[in-house]
Amino acid sequence: xxxxxxxxxxxxxxxxxxxxxxxxxxxxxxxxxxxxxxxxxxxxxxxxxxxxxxxxxxxxxxxxxxxxxxxxxxxxxxxxxxxxxxxxxxxxxxxxxxxxxxxxxxxxxxxxxxxxxxxxxxxxxxxxxxxxxxxxxxxxxxxxxxxxxxxxxxxxxxxxxxxxxxxxxxxxxxxxxxxxxxxxxxxxxxxxxxxxxxxxxxxxxxxxxxxxxxxxxxxxxxxxxxxxxxxxxxxxxxxxxxxxxxxxxxxxxxxxxxxxxxxxxxxxxxxxxxxxxxxxxxxxxxxxxxxxxxxxxxxxxxxxxxxxxxxxxxxxxxxxxxxxxxxxxxxxxxxxxxxxxxxxxxxxxxxxxxxxxxxxxxxxxxxxxxxxxxxxxxxxxxxxxxxxxxxxxxxxxxxxxxxxxxxxxxxxxxxxxxxxxxxxxxxxxxxxxxxxxxxxxxxxxxxxxxx
Numbered sequence: 001x002x003x004x005x006x007x008x009x010x011x012x013x014x015x016x017x018x019x020x021x022x023x024x025x026x027x028x029x030x031x032x033x034x035x036x037x038x039x040x041x042x043x044x045x046x047x048x049x050x051x052x053x054x055x056x057x058x059x060x061x062x063x064x065x066x067x068x069x070x071x072x073x074x075x076x077x078x079x080x081x082x083x084x085x086x087x088x089x090x091x092x093x094x095x096x097x098x099x100x101x102x103x104x105x106x107x108x109x110x111x112x113x114x115x116x117x118x119x120x121x122x123x124x125x126x127x128x129x130x131x132x133x134x135x136x137x138x139x140x141x142x143x144x145x146x147x148x149x150x151x152x153x154x155x156x157x158x159x160x161x162x163x164x165x166x167x168x169x170x171x172x173x174x175x176x177x178x179x180x181x182x183x184x185x186x187x188x189x190x191x192x193x194x195x196x197x198x199x200x201x202x203x204x205x206x207x208x209x210x211x212x213x214x215x216x217x218x219x220x221x222x223x224x225x226x227x228x229x230x231x232x233x234x235x236x237x238x239x240x241x242x243x244x245x246x247x248x249x250x251x252x253x254x255x256x257x258x259x260x261x262x263x264x265x266x267x268x269x270x271x272x273x274x275x276x277x278x279x280x281x282x283x284x285x286x287x288x289x290x291x292x293x294x295x296x297x298x299x300x301x302x303x304x305x306x307x308x309x310x311x312x313x314x315x316x317x318x319x320x321x322x323x324x325x326x327x328x329x330x331x332x333x334x335x336x337x338x339x340x341x342x343x344x345x346x347x348x349x350x351x352x353x354x355x356x357x358x359x360x361x362x363x364x365x366x367x368x369x370x371x372x373x374x375x376x377x378x379x380x381x382x383x384x385x386x387x388x389x390x391x392x393x394x395x396x397x398x399x400x401x402x403x404x405x406x407x408x409x410x411x412x413x414x415x416x417x418x419x420x421x422x423x424x425x426x427x428x429x430x431x432x433x434x435x436x437x438x439x440x441x442x443x444x445x446x447x448x449x450x451x
Contacts, residue, residue, distance in 0.1 A: 077258055125167065284333070
């Protein structure tokens with residue numbers, strides 16, 4: 001056995017051991033702290049909506065069908081919704097545009113669907129209004145000089161219109177904290193221009209009320225006790241920690257450029273997901289065992305080596321799913337199982353070509369090398385067509401909100417790429433190793449090669 005093949009064999013063994021460690025169900029992850037170097041990475045399986053359960057929401061622009069809708073506005077709305085969803089702390093959420101007017105949102109493992117829906121669809125228009133000497137109780141609906149679209153509205157004579165001092169455009173950051181009594185409050189920081197406006201207004205209106213309004217609803221109406229020149233303040237009110245966090249997310253990530261309405265919501269229970277996982281694992285295990293037995297029975301010793309390569313293929317696949325990470329869905333698992341069949345197909349091409357070379361009178365060593373070399377072009381071309389198909393499916397899933405198609409494309413692409421490595425490099429290394437040890441012995445026992 002050549003030195004290069006021996007190094008490959010050692011590398012394959014080391015790679016397999018690493019994959020086994022990554023695939024452990026209770027993997028502790030990677031946690032390194034060496035002086036200034038700190039690296040922490042959890043290694044776990046990320047399950048999609050159909051496996052873990054959760055909520056799927058379909059949002060649509062709440063504007064007339066005949067009204068032209070700027071594509072950039074929907075792109076901006078998608079980014080804002082995505083930021084709000086990330087602020088909810090949902091693991092592996094998915095936010096995608098669907099067509100030109102819709103946004104699909106998938107929230108795996110969400111605990112409070114109502115709160116999540118309220119957070120992602122609200123326009124989030126924040127206003128600081130001059131209430132003068134009038135105290136406005138929280139929950140009061142008011143009319144202001146700014147419309148929900150952020151434009152100035154003409155005053156009306158039949159009802160009071162409160163003057164907007166400034167809007168959320170001047171907001172730099174918002175977070176949740178606790179006041180001196182342990183009640184939730186929202187801490188905010190203003191941009192330089194907003195800080196100047198705020199400082200000037202508070203200096204001239206000490207003792208009066210400054211109402212803080214979100215989407216025309218008063219959430220707090222504090223008294224201006226002193227001038228506030230630092231550009232920092234707080235919003236207090238009778239709200240829970242969840243409500244405070246939701247409001248802070250809306251403020252932090254801005255107002256939506258277009259109003260959104262809910263077209264459809266779909267809840268997926270965790271029981272359905274667990275049942276799907278169980279059935280998928282059972283089907284995959286049965287299929288893998290059948291394939292392994294077929295290869296062992298039909299191709300004998302080469303089949304045994306191909307089975308070892310196939311097991312390594314499965315270990316490497318699952319390890320990459322956890323490392324990248326890839327969010328596993330039922331179509332994603334289907335892509336993995338399909339690529340398993342392709343991995344076996346490559347070995348079959350190689351072994352059949354090797355058998356033909358042996359029938360033509362070549363020696364065992366020459367036949368093995370010729371089998372791998374001449375089967376490679378067929379393996380390369382077939383896998384290249386699979387890669388192109390995966391790219392098309394991924395593009396389709398990304399642009400049309402078909403997340404299941406996208407997940408299928410990702411897992412199939414990874415599986416095909418790894419199958420090329422295991423079916424060619426790993427299997428060939430194993431075959432060369434066995435031939436170096438048992439070549440002369442196998443020359444007299446070609447039945448072990450399936451001939």
